[in-house]
Amino acid sequence: MKITRLGLIAASAIAALTLLAACGGAPAEDANAGGGTSSQTSEAPALEGQLNASGASALQPLAAEAAVKFMDMYPDVVVDVQGGGSGTGLSQVSDGAVDIGNSDVFAEEKLDEAAAAELVDHQVAVVVMAPVVSKDLGVDNLSTEDLIKVFTGEVTNWSEVGGPDQEIVLVTRPSSSGTRATFTAWALDGNEEASNAALETDDSGTLVQTIKQTPGAIGYVALSYVDDEITAVKIDDVEPTLDNVYAGTYKVWAFEHMYTKGEPTELAKAFIDYVMSDEFAPTVEEMGYGAAAKLTPEALATHE
Numbered sequence: 315m316k317i318t319r320l321g322l323i324a325a326s327a328i329a330a331l332t333l334l335a336a337c338g339g340a341p342a343e344d345a346n347a348g349g350g351t352s353s354q355t356s357e358a359p360a361l362e363g364q365l366n367a368s369g370a371s372a373l374q375p376l377a378a379e380a381a382v383k384f385m386d387m388y389p390d391v392v393v394d395v396q397g398g399g400s401g402t403g404l405s406q407v408s409d410g411a412v413d414i415g416n417s418d419v420f421a422e423e424k425l426d427e428a429a430a431a432e433l434v435d436h437q438v439a440v441v442v443m444a445p446v447v448s449k450d451l452g453v454d455n456l457s458t459e460d461l462i463k464v465f466t467g468e469v470t471n472w473s474e475v476g477g478p479d480q481e482i483v484l485v486t487r488p489s490s491s492g493t494r495a496t497f498t499a500w501a502l503d504g505n506e507e508a509s510n511a512a513l514e515t516d517d518s519g520t521l522v523q524t525i526k527q528t529p530g531a532i533g534y535v536a537l538s539y540v541d542d543e544i545t546a547v548k549i550d551d552v553e554p555t556l557d558n559v560y561a562g563t564y565k566v567w568a569f570e571h572m573y574t575k576g577e578p579t580e581l582a583k584a585f586i587d588y589v590m591s592d593e594f595a596p597t598v599e600e601m602g603y604g605a606a607a608k609l610t611p612e613a614l615a616t617h618e
Contacts, residue, residue, distance in 0.1 A: 362390035365581050369396075369403015369416030370492050371518040372441050372536035373570045376603055377416055380589045383597075393585060399516040400424060400492025407573050408433065413582045415573040418492025432575055438589045439570040440604035442537045443497050444546040444554035446525055453477045455548040461501060464532060467508035472530060484510045485524050485533035491516050496568040497534045500617070501549060537602035556604045562612025569606060 367377055374397045381393035398406075400417035401424045407415030408429045418441060421430040445461060447453050453472060456464065460475040464482055473479045486507055487494035498506060513528070515521050518535045525531045526543050537554065540546045546554050549566065558564035572586050588594055598605065 360390075361388045361581055361584055363581050364392045364394065365414070365585055366412040367393070367395045367403075367414035367416055367572070368398050368406050368412045369414075370400045370418045370570065371397040371516055372418050372443070372493050372538070373416040373439075373572075374518075375536075375538045376439060376570070376598065376601055377572075377589070379597060379601065380585070380594060383594065384585055384588050387588075388584075391581065397517060399488065399490040400495070401490030404433070404573060407575055410575060413574065413579065414586070417571045417573060418568045419495050420571070421573055423495060424490075424492075433573045434575075434577060436572045436574070436578075436586045436590075437569045437606055438572050438586065439598055440556075440559065440606055440609065441496075441568055441570050442554050442556060442559050442564070442602065442604065443493060443501070443534055443566045443568070444537060444540065445497075445501065445532060445534045445549070446522070446540060446544045446546055447532050448525055448529075449543060449545055451477065451480070451530065451545070453547060454545050455551055457550055458501070458503065461547075461549060462503065462505050465502055465507040466505050480530040483513065483528050483531040484508060485513045485515070485521050485528070485531050486510045487521075487534075488514055488516050492568070493518070493534065493536065497566060500566040500568075501534070540602070556599065556602070559604060560608050560610055560613055562610055562614075562616055565616035567604070567613075567617075570603065 374395060377395045381395050384393055385391055400419050403412070403415035404417050404421050404424045406412045408425055421433045421435065445456065451472065456475060463469045464475060465484065469475055470482050471479065472482055484507065486509060498504060513524060515524070518539045521533045521535055522539050522544060525533055537546065548554070552558055552564050554564055554566065559567045572589070574582055578586060595605065
């Protein structure tokens with residue numbers, strides 16, 4: 315009887331081990347041990363579908379990077395981010411053509427009152443705009459007065475503002491550009507820049523390439539587009555940096571907006587929340603954007 319009972323126990327143990335191996339070979343508590351990814355996935359809501367965004371070229375690099383990371387988190391989601399300028403983004407989200415309209419300016423500056431009132435503003439970051447020239451020009455600082463003279467066409471040679479004897483070539487932005495609106499308001503004290511239709515672009519990447527390839531050229535872009543081959547020009551001896559914006563000493567900046575028509579859908583809200591999350595925050599500053607929460611009273615006072 316004793317042998318039979320032991321035999322039954324052994325048989326039961328073998329059966330249990332066989333069943334365990336068939337089911338994956340590890341107890342439930344061990345399957346999740348050290349598995350942060352599994353825990354994160356189970357906590358995240360199941361999202362799927364396509365999200366379309368368009369608008370400000372200044373915000374496009376950040377939005378595109380967020381889209382890549384967001385799609386890694388949610389494989390059943392597709393996020394398509396296009397540029398086209400703030401005016402385009404605001405018009406398209408107002409018309410229902412996209413889910414999110416990216417903008418460097420408030421909707422009221424580009425849309426009529428009724429259309430702007432239908433949109434919900436999500437301020438996701440701060441962007442710094444800087445005048446830029448090629449490295450070999452040798453110009454790294456301009457006074458506000460000289461900057462206005464350059465961009466309004468009052469002076470046409472760099473020698474008139476302390477640079478080399480070389481013709482000034484303006485690389486301009488279209489009227490739909492939020493970057494242009496920001497630069498006009500805060501760098502040019504409201505003075506409209508001279509037009510140069512031959513070198514007008516609302517693609518910041520194209521503008522940077524034009525600056526590099528055109529002797530004597532000057533334009534302006536968000537800090538996220540500045541690389542080692544171009545110079546971000548100081549204004550009145552103040553360098554265009556996030557720290558100087560936060561401190562209130564550099565005033566050419568704007569809020570970056572993601573607008574939705576009415577309250578965002580579940581998918582749009584999840585994406586916007588991710589862009590503003592602590593998880594994505596290090597990427598925001600690494601790419602040259604700032605956090606609105608870090609703006610000091612002195613910084614906010616520059617835009618009153």
